Amino acid sequence: MIFKFERIEIVSRKEFEMIDITPKLDDLVSRSGVHEGIVLATTGHTSSSLLVTEGVECLERDIPEHLERIAPKNPPDGSYGWYHNRYLDFDGRLGYNAGDHLKSILGGIQCFFPIDQGQIVFGGRQRVYFVEYDGPLARTVFLQVIGQ
Amino acid sequence: MKGGIDFHVHPVLIREMIARYPELERAYREVFYCGNALQPLETLLLEMDLVGIDRAVVVPIDASTSRGATVYTNEQIAELCSMSDRLIGFASVDPHQASAADTLAKSVQELGLRGLKLHPGIQEFYADDRSVYPIYECANDLEIPILFHAGMSWEPRSRLKYGQPLRFEDVAADFPGLKIVLAHLAWPWVVEAVALALKYSNVYLDTSALFFDNPNDFLHYAMTQQVPLTVFERSLRHQIVFGSDNPRIEIKSMARAVRRLGFSDDCLELIFRSNAETLLGE
Numbered sequence: 001m002i003f004k005f006e007r008i009e010i011v012s013r014k015e016f017e018m019i020d021i022t023p024k025l026d027d028l029v030s031r032s033g034v035h036e037g038i039v040l041a042t043t044g045h046t047s048s049s050l051l052v053t054e055g056v057e058c059l060e061r062d063i064p065e066h067l068e069r070i071a072p073k074n075p076p077d078g079s080y081g082w083y084h085n086r087y088l089d090f091d092g093r094l095g096y097n098a099g100d101h102l103k104s105i106l107g108g109i110q111c112f113f114p115i116d117q118g119q120i121v122f123g124g125r126q127r128v129y130f131v132e133y134d135g136p137l138a139r140t141v142f143l144q145v146i147g148q
Numbered sequence: 149m150k151g152g153i154d155f156h157v158h159p160v161l162i163r164e165m166i167a168r169y170p171e172l173e174r175a176y177r178e179v180f181y182c183g184n185a186l187q188p189l190e191t192l193l194l195e196m197d198l199v200g201i202d203r204a205v206v207v208p209i210d211a212s213t214s215r216g217a218t219v220y221t222n223e224q225i226a227e228l229c230s231m232s233d234r235l236i237g238f239a240s241v242d243p244h245q246a247s248a249a250d251t252l253a254k255s256v257q258e259l260g261l262r263g264l265k266l267h268p269g270i271q272e273f274y275a276d277d278r279s280v281y282p283i284y285e286c287a288n289d290l291e292i293p294i295l296f297h298a299g300m301s302w303e304p305r306s307r308l309k310y311g312q313p314l315r316f317e318d319v320a321a322d323f324p325g326l327k328i329v330l331a332h333l334a335w336p337w338v339v340e341a342v343a344l345a346l347k348y349s350n351v352y353l354d355t356s357a358l359f360f361d362n363p364n365d366f367l368h369y370a371m372t373q374q375v376p377l378t379v380f381e382r383s384l385r386h387q388i389v390f391g392s393d394n395p396r397i398e399i400k401s402m403a404r405a406v407r408r409l410g411f412s413d414d415c416l417e418l419i420f421r422s423n424a425e426t427l428l429g430e
Contacts, residue, residue, distance in 0.1 A: 011190060015198060081365075087360070090183050092181045092182040092396065093182065094358055094359075094397070096397075135194075136191045136194035
């Protein structure tokens, strides 16, 4: 059995951004020597997601904008707002990204795919995206290949 | 808007500098008291780009006597500024050291730093203590501004008593040619800080105030309810500068909050660019 683990850094350049990381997964799998197994990807941040969708620019705009409508950064009217908008003593700053954390929950933080004959098995249009909700920031994604 | 200046950035999370000077990590965690992850300089510049901020004033804090540490030395600030022409370096000096004024003069004349940062709460001194007047005389002679932390402090060991605005009145009155900036609107004493700025034309206020809720709601409270927005727009438009206090507050969030307050376009131009240029002697 082979276990191969790597951290990769991704620098988002916008506040909301979808970054295609499929080549990073392909590269790790090809270097791992695994012919049959699985590859897992996990974002290390709670204001980002890993999503799988069709690799087209229009969806790269629609998806973050849709999630922002569902979970906006600014608190919704007519409520007490986001309770996360308070001083966080462990950070030495106020939390102003409750909506971004919620978007992360909605989008999910992980994905995994099977490996067959040394290659990741994707659907015809599937791409793996790191989704930034609070950029620009340097982010870390954990990759793990397990197989033989 | 193009050409904006953020007058108040603490570059404590810059990964390249921590790699060169690992001792900075303890200083920013324990003295400045910040828990966020390190970031490359690139992301600071990208965030500035998001909201039309071209340049940022980066400040150190010399707390050698009070905390046994410096959150960046003046030499390190100069080194950081050499990495990007978008950074404007300020100096800091330890007000408890007799050599403070000489250090300031050297930092400006030899390192090219363009202002002075003092944090009475962390450095544990009162701004109107006559023992620190030589520092002000030096800054006055050098024609550089002083950015004072004022108002509330988050750091656990930093006492609010050092940040009360009236402790800055003697400085403003005794050095009429010295431009001083009271950071954070000196919250919670915004009314007192505004009174100083109304009376003394050499007193400026920066916008980097966020102590509860979020940037939009907090600034709306401080700059429209504690003091009407019209006071800033009509009477103090030449004495307000944009400051974020990054990384305590994101530059993008603070810039958007200031722009949402309802200032005229002319006033926003002053707040985001012209007033800072005046302070910097440009």
